[in-house]
Amino acid sequence: MSLINNIQKGSFWINVLKVGTPFLIIVAVFSLFFKTGGAIFSGDFETVYNVHFANKQWIRFWLSKIVITLIYSIYIVNKKTK
Known part of the structure; x- marks a missing residue:
């Protein structure tokens, strides 16, 4: 499906949140350790x-x-959504 159709679904944004939350934590921790480890x-x-x-x-x-x-997160969830 196209990104426009996926964005209109509520389940799309729930999955974006599920993928994004751990990724945000990992990116923030990595950034902290990279610059001020x-x-x-x-x-x-x-x-x-x-x-x-x-x-x-x-x-x-x-x-x-x-x-x-x-x-x-939008890229990954859109890619995985059928």
């Missing part, structure tokens, strides 16, 4: 906060992950 392992959470979340940087951090997750 040393600070996380040493227990320096102030550095993690300053790099990712201080001064409204949390908006860019989460918004980018949510957009990536949404695109990925």
